Amino acid sequence: xxxxxxxxxxxxxxxxxxxxxxxxxxxxxxxxxxxxxxxxxxxxxxxxxxxxxxxxxxxxxxxxxxxxxxxxxxxxxxxxxxxxxxxxxxxxxxxxxxxxxxxxxxxxxxxxxxxxxxxxxxxxxxxxxxxxxxxxxxxxxxxxxxxxxxxxxxxxxxxxxxxxxxxxxxxxxxxxxxxxxxxxxxxxxxxxxxxxxxxxxxxxxxxxxxxxxxxxxxxxxxxxxxxxxxxxxxxxxxxxxxxxxxxxxxxxxxxxxxxxxxxxxxxxxxxxxxxxxxxxxxxxxxx
Amino acid sequence: xxxxxxxxxxxxxxxxxxxxxxxxxxxxxxxxxxxxxxxxxxxxxxxxxxxxxxxxxxxxxxxxxxxxxxxxxxxxxxxxxxxxxxxxxxxxxxxxxxxxxxxxxxxxxxxxxxxxxxxxxxxxxxxxxxxxxxxxxxxxxxxxxxxxxxxxxxxxxxxxxxxxxxxxxxxxxxxxxxxxxxxxxxxxxxxxxxxxxxxxxxxxxxxxxxxxxxxxxxxxxxxxxxxxxxxxxxxxxxxxxxxxxxxxxxxxxxxxxxxxxxxxxxxxxxxxxxxxxxxxxxxxxxxxxxxxxxxxxxxxxxxxxxxxxxxxxxxxxxxxxxxxxxxxxxxxxxxxxxxxxxxxxxxxxxxxxxxxxxxxxxxxxxxxxxxxxxxxxxxxxxxxxxxxxxxxxxxxxxxxxxxxxxxxxxxxxxxxxxxxxxxxxxxxxxxxxxxxxxxxxxxxxxxxxxxxxxxxxxxxxxxxxxxxxxxxxxxxxxxxxxxxxxxxxxxxxxxxxxxxxxxxxxxxx
Numbered sequence: 157x158x159x160x161x162x163x164x165x166x167x168x169x170x171x172x173x174x175x176x177x178x179x180x181x182x183x184x185x186x187x188x189x190x191x192x193x194x195x196x197x198x199x200x201x202x203x204x205x206x207x208x209x210x211x212x213x214x215x216x217x218x219x220x221x222x223x224x225x226x227x228x229x230x231x232x233x234x235x236x237x238x239x240x241x242x243x244x245x246x247x248x249x250x251x252x253x254x255x256x257x258x259x260x261x262x263x264x265x266x267x268x269x270x271x272x273x274x275x276x277x278x279x280x281x282x283x284x285x286x287x288x289x290x291x292x293x294x295x296x297x298x299x300x301x302x303x304x305x306x307x308x309x310x311x312x313x314x315x316x317x318x319x320x321x322x323x324x325x326x327x328x329x330x331x332x333x334x335x336x337x338x339x340x341x342x343x344x345x346x347x348x349x350x351x352x353x354x355x356x357x358x359x360x361x362x363x364x365x366x367x368x369x370x371x372x373x374x375x376x377x378x379x380x381x382x383x384x385x386x387x388x389x390x391x392x393x394x395x396x397x398x399x400x401x402x403x404x405x406x407x408x409x410x411x412x413x414x415x416x417x418x419x420x421x422x423x424x425x426x427x428x429x430x431x432x433x434x435x436x437x438x439x440x441x442x443x
Numbered sequence: 444x445x446x447x448x449x450x451x452x453x454x455x456x457x458x459x460x461x462x463x464x465x466x467x468x469x470x471x472x473x474x475x476x477x478x479x480x481x482x483x484x485x486x487x488x489x490x491x492x493x494x495x496x497x498x499x500x501x502x503x504x505x506x507x508x509x510x511x512x513x514x515x516x517x518x519x520x521x522x523x524x525x526x527x528x529x530x531x532x533x534x535x536x537x538x539x540x541x542x543x544x545x546x547x548x549x550x551x552x553x554x555x556x557x558x559x560x561x562x563x564x565x566x567x568x569x570x571x572x573x574x575x576x577x578x579x580x581x582x583x584x585x586x587x588x589x590x591x592x593x594x595x596x597x598x599x600x601x602x603x604x605x606x607x608x609x610x611x612x613x614x615x616x617x618x619x620x621x622x623x624x625x626x627x628x629x630x631x632x633x634x635x636x637x638x639x640x641x642x643x644x645x646x647x648x649x650x651x652x653x654x655x656x657x658x659x660x661x662x663x664x665x666x667x668x669x670x671x672x673x674x675x676x677x678x679x680x681x682x683x684x685x686x687x688x689x690x691x692x693x694x695x696x697x698x699x700x701x702x703x704x705x706x707x708x709x710x711x712x713x714x715x716x717x718x719x720x721x722x723x724x725x726x727x728x729x730x731x732x733x734x735x736x737x738x739x740x741x742x743x744x745x746x747x748x749x750x751x752x753x754x755x756x757x758x759x760x761x762x763x764x765x766x767x768x769x770x771x772x773x774x775x776x777x778x779x780x781x782x783x784x785x786x787x788x789x790x791x792x793x794x795x796x797x798x799x800x801x802x803x804x805x806x807x808x809x810x811x812x813x814x815x816x817x818x819x820x821x822x823x824x825x826x827x828x829x830x831x832x833x834x835x836x837x838x839x840x841x842x843x844x845x846x847x848x849x850x851x852x853x854x855x856x857x858x859x860x861x862x863x864x865x866x867x868x869x870x871x872x873x874x875x876x877x878x879x880x881x882x883x884x885x886x887x888x889x890x891x892x893x894x895x896x897x898x899x900x901x902x903x904x905x906x907x908x909x910x911x912x913x914x915x916x917x918x919x920x921x922x923x924x925x926x927x928x929x930x931x932x933x934x935x936x937x938x939x940x941x942x943x944x945x946x947x948x949x950x951x952x
Binding site: 283287301387390393403406 | 536537539540543544565672673729731733734891894895898902905906907908909910911912932
């Protein structure tokens with residue numbers, strides 16, 4: 157029997173894949189080899205000029221990349237710890253379990269840009285309620301205008317917004333764990349702490365790795381929070397790679413150069429996330 | 444007899460606004476102060492157009508500045524003509540790209556695009572020139588020479604005038620002119636309290652009045668509200684502070700660049716001095732003031748939070764609105780100057796007083812060349828700026844519509860229609876008019892890739908404000924970036940475009 161016609165059924169999916177994934181990447185690569193900007197629109201060919209500029213004459217890109225690394229790793233670690241704690245809490249038989257499960261998901265369901273505007277209002281240093289309340293204790297942190305504190309403000313907003321996602325994945329993992337190891341630990345008289353360290357955490361390791369990688373991928377694209385909260389400032393202290401690429405591409409209209417940064421960034425992210433996934437697997441699964 | 448009758452009617456129009464309440468102001472309360480004002484694009488004329496079944500798409504700024512009047516006049520236009528008008532609101536920083544992306548792709552998703560007048564060099568090839576019938580209209584003849592020039596390139600008008608901007612100083616008149624405050628200031632500092640004529644005086648006074656309740660409202664007040672937020676027009680605020688030190692009337696041939704060599708002047712001691720002052724200003728702005736965008740600045744000064752402010756008209760108009768706690772308590776004056784000015788030819792300071800107005804120009808709007816409803820689009824713009832709408836818009840600070848017609852400089856408009864104190868109205872119109880007459884004006888850059896240049900300034904100066912770099916280091920970085928941009932765009936292309944602006948600054952155009 158000839159099954160060649162089965163390939164016919166692959167075409168719709170293949171077309172979609174080419175249209176929304178392959179073509180844009182190819183176009184970005186081609187764009188990165190052009191000098192497309194506001195005064196010179198079009199796909200001319202300038203070779204590797206944009207890449208040479210990026211690697212030899214643009215420290216701001218690399219600064220923004222290292223800043224992004226700090227922000228994304230910090231936020232994901234915090235999200236993991238808080239998300240795991242919350243998931244563990246509502247996994248147990250506690251009162252109003254269902255209510256808390258829904259409550260903890262609310263931040264994720266809100267629109268990030270709208271929520272960031274609200275956070276910006278909260279942290280407004282002369283009109284916002286946060287400093288108003290803190291003034292009772294005689295402190296008034298410069299949430300958005302101090303280069304160091306502003307980074308932590310971004311972290312606070314990101315953690316608030318995306319911890320529920322981590323919570324959701326980890327809760328689903330906890331609910332799918334087999335009951336037998338826990339029964340065995342109970343029979344052996346293991347304390348709750350030992351049960352967590354020797355049973356729950358190891359069993360959750362594969363799910364944890366998946367959750368951390370998914371969140372790292374998302375966190376490395378952080379843009380809307382920075383855009384609304386600080387515009388990358390004060391100075392360049394909260395500027396991340398995606399925000400910087402946005403500035404170069406859609407503010408300054410250096411489309412060719414922005415494409416070269418985007419493609420370089422994509423390659424760096426693929427390599428670094430692959431390494432991180434390998435390391436996590438080795439450490440957490442002890443492979 | 445007929446002339447006499449016309450004069451009486453005109454006087455009534457100006458001095459007795461309510462007498463002009465008419466059928467149009469009943470339907471459209473926005474123009475209740477004047478009623479419809481006859482003209483080519485008046486309410487009466489527009490009501491005779493029929494655009495039923497046609498859709499007009501507009502990309503404008505976010506609400507309120509310019510976005511609110513765009514939406515309001517769109518709604519009125521719909522009611523009058525039967526057209527459907529779709530308005531998209533976009534943040535200031537994205538107006539350029541939101542139009543450029545489809546322009547370069549050969550599309551016209553918007554029939555009308557709003558932006559800044561200094562985009563003209565990059566946008567003009569995608570915009571339709573303003574048709575002759577509008578150019579010859581009485582409303583257009585009323586536009587000031589500066590703003591006709593701003594909207595045009597090589598004699599062709601591409602941007603329809605709807606706004607006219609310049610930066611000037613706003614101050615709390617009730618404090619500066621208060622004899623008790625003057626006495627207190629003199630006793631504490633040994634100096635006179637008066638409208639500051641130099642940036643150093645501005646800084647001293649702002650510092651003195653920072654962080655205490657000097658108007659007795661139970662809240663702390665501060666020295667100055669300024670646009671310091673990165674990428675939110677902060678470059679314009681920096682240039683306003685720079686002109687006093689770096690625009691020397693005795694060295695024509697370029698403020699931003701040396702026109703002959705195209706070497707940037709941006710890191711010369713004049714600009715560095717201005718940035719040093721600006722870094723100092725971070726000490727006398729309200730908490731969070733270094734993250735203030737234009738809207739924050741308007742709200743801060745307009746809400747009575749600061750002694751000084753300088754930028755566009757909007758903060759002043761907001762302060763003079765009926766609902767403002769400081770109505771008729773503010774004054775307008777030219778931007779402060781400096782007691783020294785840099786001479787870039789002799790490479791030395793000249794120790795003499797210098798003041799230079801910064802004509803920031805303003806909001807600009809054009810009709811896409813590829814639009815299929817160009818007639819309707821121009822009618823909308825003409826309607827937007829008709830006499831009645833324009834006068835009503837001028838009175839609302841948050842709208843961001845500022846004087847650009849010769850008739851706007853009549854203080855009676857502000858006294859009779861808006862209830863301004865005559866002294867304030869006179870000082871306001873005189874300040875604006877004197878800027879038009881000055882021979883030492885600075886105009887913004889209108890060169891290809893203008894956003895790259897201004898973005899570099901915003902990045903550099905914001906690094907200095909945040910303490911990441913010293914003023915000299917920050918501006919050296921900007922100069923290096925400017926040189927690189929000139930190299931990428933092409934020296935000749937930038938030079939040719941810049942020469943047009945220099946001619947205006949050197950009073951040769």
